[in-house]
Amino acid sequence: MKKIISVIIAALVMLSLCAPAFAIEYAVDARVKEYLVAPSQYTNNGQFGKFIETTLTQNGNTTSLGNYGGYVVYEFNTPVMNDPKNPYGVDFRISGNAFNGALTTQEPGQVWVSQDGENWYALAGSEHFENQTDWNYSVTYKNNGTNICDYVDSNGESGAVSGRIAARYPDKDFYTTVEIPDDEITLGGVCLAVQRTPSMKNGIQTQFGYVDAYPYKIDNIAYNPYIENPTDEGIDGQFDISWAVDENGYPVRLDYVNFVKVQTATFIDGAMFGEKSTEVSRVCMIETGEKVSFTKSAESITVNGQEIEITDGKIGYDISELCGGEITVSVNADENSSVYINNLRSSERTFESAPDKGIIRVIVQDGEKNPQIIYLYTDPDSQAPETETLIGNQIFDRTETPEEEEPAPDPTPEKEGFFKRVFRAIGDFFVRIYKWFGKTFFC
Numbered sequence: 001m002k003k004i005i006s007v008i009i010a011a012l013v014m015l016s017l018c019a020p021a022f023a024i025e026y027a028v029d030a031r032v033k034e035y036l037v038a039p040s041q042y043t044n045n046g047q048f049g050k051f052i053e054t055t056l057t058q059n060g061n062t063t064s065l066g067n068y069g070g071y072v073v074y075e076f077n078t079p080v081m082n083d084p085k086n087p088y089g090v091d092f093r094i095s096g097n098a099f100n101g102a103l104t105t106q107e108p109g110q111v112w113v114s115q116d117g118e119n120w121y122a123l124a125g126s127e128h129f130e131n132q133t134d135w136n137y138s139v140t141y142k143n144n145g146t147n148i149c150d151y152v153d154s155n156g157e158s159g160a161v162s163g164r165i166a167a168r169y170p171d172k173d174f175y176t177t178v179e180i181p182d183d184e185i186t187l188g189g190v191c192l193a194v195q196r197t198p199s200m201k202n203g204i205q206t207q208f209g210y211v212d213a214y215p216y217k218i219d220n221i222a223y224n225p226y227i228e229n230p231t232d233e234g235i236d237g238q239f240d241i242s243w244a245v246d247e248n249g250y251p252v253r254l255d256y257v258n259f260v261k262v263q264t265a266t267f268i269d270g271a272m273f274g275e276k277s278t279e280v281s282r283v284c285m286i287e288t289g290e291k292v293s294f295t296k297s298a299e300s301i302t303v304n305g306q307e308i309e310i311t312d313g314k315i316g317y318d319i320s321e322l323c324g325g326e327i328t329v330s331v332n333a334d335e336n337s338s339v340y341i342n343n344l345r346s347s348e349r350t351f352e353s354a355p356d357k358g359i360i361r362v363i364v365q366d367g368e369k370n371p372q373i374i375y376l377y378t379d380p381d382s383q384a385p386e387t388e389t390l391i392g393n394q395i396f397d398r399t400e401t402p403e404e405e406e407p408a409p410d411p412t413p414e415k416e417g418f419f420k421r422v423f424r425a426i427g428d429f430f431v432r433i434y435k436w437f438g439k440t441f442f443c
């Protein structure tokens with residue numbers, strides 16, 4: 001027994017010696033500015049409901065944001081750069097605790113970014129432009145003095161907040177960074193789905209662009225968000241600042257951000273598991289690559305048979321004249337590209353009618369390159385921009401850098417045929433004779 005104990009102590013000493021090395025590698029230069037766990041089984045309660053700062057440490061520590069609207073705001077001391085050298089365009093990672101990508105396991109959190117902490121832009125994940133996604137949903141949680149809050153939402157639905165154990169009103173003493181009124185608090189933002197009937201089937205499927213949707217990995221490597229089979233192979237929490245959009249869903253250009261917010265984006269009763277609540281386990285920066293490179297494989301997009309040429313510097317296209325009823329969008333890109341049309345990974349998608357939000361986003365991505373992002377506007381009355389609206393200072397040159405050409409291999413001398421060799425030998429012979437005569441008789 002003593003031997004076992006001494007081995008354990010030795011192992012612990014070894015681990016404690018190793019820890020600082022990992023801490024340096026994965027430390028994030030940021031602080032928690034605000035944190036609130038919305039009424040849920042984790043509110044005012046234990047590890048999952050309190051120690052959010054641990055998500056900034058090297059190995060992370062699972063912490064919950066609670067029910068819909070619960071959130072954390074990180075303030076970075078060093079800006080997070082939207083650096084075109086980042087593989088796949090991924091600029092940072094925030095992981096949750098999902099153990100697979102199944103719809104019952106996913107608990108997606110919406111990510112927002114800001115330069116000043118006041119003006120926020122959503123990073124549009126795969127579901128952002130789908131009809132069922134509500135960009136302006138809110139829930140007012142009411143403190144009734146019991147373990148289960150009441151609520152009323154922006155759709156006028158109301159009742160008791162369902163919870164497996166409890167859905168407590170947040171206590172001021174637990175969440176000191178947020179002003180919490182005594183009687184009720186309203187939390188709003190993006191909501192991906194509302195399902196308040198308790199059922200094991202109350203799940204949600206996202207493809208990319210949310211926290212706590214896929215298994216996580218503890219490292220600082222960027223993984224491709226657009227892979228073919230994310231349900232089996234997706235890695236949680238890859239974020240590209242180039243997904244940023246304003247309140248109308250129009251693209252904005254942010255070359256850096258100083259604040260990142262994660263917010264539970266569902267109001268779903270998951271029956272025996274309790275409410276769906278986004279967990280945050282770890283924030284990390286990613287290793288920047290060597291080379292700037294952009295995907296530009298889509299030269300054109302066909303909408304209902306009409307080809308639209310994609311021109312340099314223009315990412316927004318008005319297609320409203322082509323949108324009478326059904327809309328079929330075909331992306332003419334390299335066959336090896338990953339192509340997303342809103343939340344569908346395919347180079348073609350048919351919409352029964354124009355999407356409610358008036359926007360179809362096309363993403364094309366090749367190899368490790370930054371994606372090509374194109375917006376098609378279906379609403380004739382929209383004032384949609386043809387380019388991204390620049391926020392703050394422009395830092396990076398986004399024009400495409402040509403691929404470095406592979407050095408040409410040394411030319412291999414062609415093997416000469418038999419007759420060619422004979423003729424060359426005869427020619428060389430006469431040249432030598434000619435030179436010999438010249439030297440002998442004329443010099």
Ligand SMILES: [Ca+2]
Nearest residue numbers: 082089240241
């Ligand atoms: Ca990026």
Ligand SMILES: [Ca+2]
Nearest residue numbers: 097098107279
């Ligand atoms: Ca989770």
